[in-house]
Structure formats: C-alpha cells, structure tokens
Amino acid sequence: MFEVVIGLEIHIQLNTKTKIFCSCPTSFGEDANTNVCPVCLGLPGALPVLNKEAVKKAINFGYAINATVHQKSVFNRKNYFYPDLPKGYQISQFEIPIVENGELYIDFKDGTKKRIGITRAHLEEDAGKNIHEDGYSKVDLNRAGTPLLEIVSEPDIRSIEEAVLYLKKLHSIVRYLDISDANMQEGSFRCDVNVSIRPKGDEKLYTRVEIKNMNSFKFIQKALEYEIQRQIEAWEDGVYEDEVYQETRLFDPQSGTTRSMRGKEDSAEYRYFPEPDLLPVILTDEMMEEGKKIPELPDQKRDRFVNEFHIKEYDAVVITSSLAMANYFEEMIKEGASAKNSVTWLTVELQGRLNSEGLDIESSPVDAKKLALLVKRIEDNTISGKAAKDVLDYLMKSDAKVDDIIDELGLKQVSDDGALYEIIDSVLQANQDKVEEYKNGKEKLLGFFVGQCMKASKGKANPAKINQLLKERLNS
Numbered sequence: 001m002f003e004v005v006i007g008l009e010i011h012i013q014l015n016t017k018t019k020i021f022c023s024c025p026t027s028f029g030e031d032a033n034t035n036v037c038p039v040c041l042g043l044p045g046a047l048p049v050l051n052k053e054a055v056k057k058a059i060n061f062g063y064a065i066n067a068t069v070h071q072k073s074v075f076n077r078k079n080y081f082y083p084d085l086p087k088g089y090q091i092s093q094f095e096i097p098i099v100e101n102g103e104l105y106i107d108f109k110d111g112t113k114k115r116i117g118i119t120r121a122h123l124e125e126d127a128g129k130n131i132h133e134d135g136y137s138k139v140d141l142n143r144a145g146t147p148l149l150e151i152v153s154e155p156d157i158r159s160i161e162e163a164v165l166y167l168k169k170l171h172s173i174v175r176y177l178d179i180s181d182a183n184m185q186e187g188s189f190r191c192d193v194n195v196s197i198r199p200k201g202d203e204k205l206y207t208r209v210e211i212k213n214m215n216s217f218k219f220i221q222k223a224l225e226y227e228i229q230r231q232i233e234a235w236e237d238g239v240y241e242d243e244v245y246q247e248t249r250l251f252d253p254q255s256g257t258t259r260s261m262r263g264k265e266d267s268a269e270y271r272y273f274p275e276p277d278l279l280p281v282i283l284t285d286e287m288m289e290e291g292k293k294i295p296e297l298p299d300q301k302r303d304r305f306v307n308e309f310h311i312k313e314y315d316a317v318v319i320t321s322s323l324a325m326a327n328y329f330e331e332m333i334k335e336g337a338s339a340k341n342s343v344t345w346l347t348v349e350l351q352g353r354l355n356s357e358g359l360d361i362e363s364s365p366v367d368a369k370k371l372a373l374l375v376k377r378i379e380d381n382t383i384s385g386k387a388a389k390d391v392l393d394y395l396m397k398s399d400a401k402v403d404d405i406i407d408e409l410g411l412k413q414v415s416d417d418g419a420l421y422e423i424i425d426s427v428l429q430a431n432q433d434k435v436e437e438y439k440n441g442k443e444k445l446l447g448f449f450v451g452q453c454m455k456a457s458k459g460k461a462n463p464a465k466i467n468q469l470l471k472e473r474l475n476s
Contacts, residue, residue, distance in 0.1 A: 001200045002232055006157035006193065006224070007208070010170055011148050012180045013126065013188035014057045020125050020147035021048030021091065028186050032140040040125075040145035042087030047277050050075075054147035055281060057179035058098045058123055059291030061149060064173055065118055067102030069291065071283045075123075075275040083139050084128035092150075094272045097122035098281065104173065105299065106165040107317045116166050117154035124148050129187075143187075149179070155194070155205065160224045164217055167191060168321060172298050176323050184215040191220055197231045210248045211258055223251035227258050301326055309339035318347050324361045328368045335372035338379060345375050349389065353396055366395045373402045381462050387411040413462045420453075420461060420469050427452045428473060438474055446470065 019026055022039035038046035062069040076094040102118035126148045128141035151170065157163050171189060174182045182189040196208040211227060214220045227249070234243040249258040283291075296304070298320045305316040305326075320326045325346070332342040350371060354364055374391055377383050383391065383406055394405045406412060427449060428435055438445045446467075453466045 002197045002235070003200045003202070004158055004160075004228055005155050005196045005198060005205060005208075006159075006163050007155040008153045008157065008163060008166060009192040009194070010151040010153075010167070011126075011190045011192075012151065012174055012182060014054050014147040014149055015178070015180050015188075016051055016053045016057070016147055018051060019145035020051045020054050020123065021145055024145065026146050028188075030142055032138070033142060035142040036144070040086070041141060048091065048275075050278060050281065051147060054123060055098070055283070056287065056291065057147075057177075058121065058149055059283065059287065060177050060179055060294055061121055061151075061174070062099035062102065063292050064177055064294050064297055065099075065102030065104055065121075067099045067118065067121070069099055069283070069288065070096055071288065072096065073098040073122075073281045075278045075281070076272045077275050078124075079271045080269075082127065083137070084130050084141070084144065086128070086141060086144060090125060090127065091275050091278070092124035093122035096280075104166070104169055106162060106169055107302075107314075108161075108165070109314060111313055114156075114162065116156045116162075119152045119154050121149055121151045124150055155208075160221055160228075163193070163224060164221055167217060167220065169298065172321050172323065176295060176297050178295075184217075187215055190215050193220060193224060193227075195224060195227055195231075197228060197235065207244050207246055209244065209246070209258075211251055212248050212261060214251055219251055219253055222253070222256050223258055226251075226256055230258070298326075305329075309333065311339050311343050315343045315347065319343070322361060328361055328364075328371075331368035332372040332375065335369055335376075337372040337375035341375045341379065342372070345371055345388075345392075349392055353392065357396070365397075365399075366392065370395060370402055377402065377406065381413055381464075382406065383411050384413055384459070384463065386459065387413070411460070413460055420465055421473075423453050423456050423461060424449075424466070424470055424473055427456055435474065446474070449474070 013026070016026060018024060019040055022037050024035045024037050024040055027035065039048055059069055073093055074096045075091050077089040078092045078094070079089045081088055097120040099121035100119070102121065103115055104118065105113045105115055107113055126143050126146040128139055128144040131138040131140060153166065157166060171182050174180045174189070180188055184190075191214050193211040193214065194208045195211065196206045198204060198206050209227060209231070211223050214223060231240070231244050234240045247263050248261045250261045251258050301320045302313070302316040305311055305319065306313050319329045329342055329346055332346065333339060350364065350366060351361075354360065359365075371392075374388055374395070377391075378385055378388050387406075387409075390409060390411065391402060391405050394400065394409070395402070398405070400408075431449070431452065434445050434448065438449075449470050450463065450466055453470065454461055454463065
C-alpha cells in the first residue's frame with residue numbers, strides 16, 4: 001500500500017488596476033502586446049517601481065491565513081530563459097517573502113477538519129503568454145508584469161480529495177478578500193502540483209514530480225489520478241528510479257495523461273540574487289494595522305450561519321464555499337424564507353439546475369428574491385413542493401413573476417375545508433370496502449386514501465390538510 005504526498009503552488013493574479021512594477025493596465029482580453037511599456041518589455045534602462053496596492057493585498061492574505069507578515073521583505077532576481085520572459089529573469093521574492101508560516105482548514109463531509117500548512121506566500125511578476133497555432137509560436141506580453149501572489153503549501157496533503165478541498169478553500173478565501181477575481185478560465189488562479197508516493201508508514205520524502213499550470217479543478221483531479229498511478233506502477237514494476245525523477249510535466253486533457261516537459265530546476269539553478277533596482281520592502285505600522293482589517297471569511301461565516309440560522313454545519317460549509325452563494329442565501333432569509341427551506345431550494349433545487357446548464361450562482365437567471373418568494377409560497381401552502389419545482393423550471397427560462405406563473409400553470413393548492421371534504425367524501429364513497437378494512441384496524445390504508453384524494457384533485461389538494469381531514473372522516 002502506498003501513501004500520496006502532495007504539495008501545491010498556487011499563483012493568483014492580484015486584481016490591481018496596474019501591473020506590479022509599472023503603470024500598464026492589467027485588463028484581460030486586449031489586443032496582443034498593447035498593455036506594454038519599456039518596464040514590462042524589459043528594455044535597457046527601464047526601472048521598476050513597486051505597486052503599493054499589490055503589497056496591501058498580500059498583507060490582507062497573510063492575516064487571513066493566520067500567517068506571519070514580515071515587516072521587511074526583499075525582492076530577488078530569478079534567472080531563467082523562456083520566450084515569454086522578456087528580461088531573461090523574473091522579479092520574485094526568495095529569502096524573505098512577505099508572508100510565511102500560515103494555515104487553513106479543509107472540511108470533510110463527515111464534519112471532520114484537517115489543517116494544511118502554508119509555507120509562504122510571496123509577491124512576483126507574471127510572465128507573458130506563449131500561443132502555439134498553425135505551426136507558429138507567438139508571444140503576447142500583455143500579461144507580463146501582472147502582480148502575482150504565489151502561495152506554497154506544506155506537503156501535508158494526502159489524497160486527491162484533500163488537494164481539491166484545499167484548492168477550493170483557498171479559492172473562496174481569495175474571493176472573499178476581493179484580492180483577485182480568481183477566474184481559472186482566464187488564468188488568474190493557476191496551480192502547480194508537486195506529487196510523490198511512498199510506502200505507507202514510511203516517513204521519507206521520495207522524488208517529487210511537478211505538474212505545471214493547471215487552471216481547472218477537474219483537470220487537477222484527473223492529472224493527479226494519472227500521475228499517482230504512473231508512479232505506483234513504476235514502483236511495483238521495479239523501475240521507479242528510472243521512470244520517476246525530478247521533472248516538470250504537463251497534463252494533456254485530451255488523453256488524460258501527463259507528459260514530460262523538462263527537468264525540474266533546483267533553486268540554485270535559478271541563480272537568485274537580490275534585485276538591485278528595488279529597495280527592501282518595509283511595511284509601516286499603519287500598513288500592518290490596516291492589513292488586519294479583513295472581511296468575514298468562509299469559516300467565520302459558516303460558524304455564524306450554524307449559530308444564527310440553526311442549519312447543519314455541512315450545509316453551511318457548502319453555502320459559504322462561495323461568497324456569491326452566501327450572499328444569495330442571506331438575501332433569501334432577509335426576504336422572509338425559512339433557513340431550512342432556503343438551504344434545500346438553493347443547494348439542491350437551484351444548484352442542480354444551474355449545474356446541468358453549466359451556470360454558476362452569479363449568472364443564475366433566478367435571483368434570491370424570486371427563489372425566496374417561491375419558498376414562501378410553499379410555506380404558506382399556496383403551492384406544493386412538487387408544484388414549486390415546476391415553477392422553478394419555468395423561472396429558469398423566463399423572467400416572469402412567481403405568482404403569475406402559479407396562476408398561469410394553475411398550481412394553487414386547494415386548502416379550503418369545504419372543497420377538500422367534497423373530494424374526500426367522493427373517494428370514501430367509491431371505496432367503501434377499504435373504508436371497512438381501515439375501521440377494522442388496517443390503518444396503513446390511510447396512504448391509499450391520501451393518494452386517491454390527491455389524484456382526484458389533480459395534485460392541487462394540500463396534502464397535510466387532506467391527511468388531517470381524512471383522519472377526521474375515517475375516525476368519526
């Protein structure tokens with residue numbers, strides 16, 4: 001039996017208006033090589049000037065993960081040659097990062113938690129983007145110089161599930177802090193995975209392989225599945241040392257496999273040295289105090305939801321995993337829907353429909369006010385839960401009002417005692433033999449009578465009322 005050892009390096013683009021060392025905009029989707037200047041092009045004589053907003057966002061993150069925020073940090077030159085790196089080196093932080101020794105907790109479905117250590121988070125500039133098409137390679141340097149926060153975990157992760165939970169938790173923290181849009185499709189939240197295996201019980205760390213630049217939770221999961229199996233098979237076949245060595249690999253989504261990209265460099269090969277064009281970063285006491293002012297984070301919001309709304313902890317974990325979903329839930333409560341039903345209709349009914357259409361909560365065609373009103377119409381017995389599902393299906397395709405849809409589809413429940421007694425009496429009259437059996441002790445027949453009444457009402461009768469009035473009639 002083998003144990004997996006995983007460490008993750010996350011690169012998040014900070015959502016500053018301008019780049020980390022120049023005043024070029026960081027806007028996405030512009031024409032290639034238009035958001036550039038002598039600094040981010042690496043032209044001779046151009047000098048970097050540090051973006052203060054990027055520093056502030058790094059401080060916020062440090063306090064959010066209970067880390068040490070260093071009042072003094074230093075930038076270094078990380079030397080390597082690649083076409084999308086115009087200077088031939090990257091300005092990054094090496095010996096003294098701005099953030100060090102942090103942590104976050106991941107939540108499992110059974111209610112247990114696990115601490116994952118965060119070694120460091122350091123500021124650096126992004127590289128450009130290589131584009132390979134039609135037999136040519138092109139370089140777009142619009143992204144070069146965009147501020148990055150690289151977040152490096154301890155090798156504390158022991159399964160693919162833990163890796164995905166860690167990534168999702170980190171993603172939500174970044175969004176809650178509003179330091180990055182963390183859009184994986186646009187590359188503003190990217191992940192490098194370091195993975196190795198070892199026999200269970202062995203404390204030694206074996207050769208780690210890096211899988212580079214993944215921007216999808218699904219791809220990260222698939223890449224890990226393949227790479228772990230590849231390493232296990234190499235070990236079992238006795239060729240581990242020949243086939244598993246320190247290297248950087250790429251994941252191919254088409255084949256679901258990883259392939260070798262290049263040998264993995266050690267830090268010595270990058271020839272780090274202090275960046276001569278930048279002074280050490282010295283944070284003022286005022287900046288340190290200001291950095292501690294962070295919003296309510298997922299864990300705090302989860303605890304508040306459990307205590308304030310008395311919902312299950314795991315439901316609170318699901319709702320608070322996304323700031324947009326947490327805000328949606330709170331708005332439903334403000335609109336007067338009960339917490340219990342809001343959880344079900346948000347996380348099961350609405351979320352299920354959004355998932356099937358490839359939408360997230362932010363692009364939901366049904367806003368919180370409409371879903372809250374739908375829940376209230378169930379709670380005030382205007383419609384049944386089954387009918388509400390039909391209304392929600394309608395709302396996913398139409399901007400109509402909830403009450404108008406209920407009227408248009410004729411879904412209002414019949415709760416009037418007189419009308420319900422008429423239905424009940426006709427059902428009992430048609431089933432006299434079963435009435436006798438019920439009165440002779442076969443009480444399970446109550447379900448049969450309820451079903452017949454609902455059928456007779458074409459599903460419009462209030463089931464709870466039918467149940468109550470049936471018992472009165474049968475026991476009289």
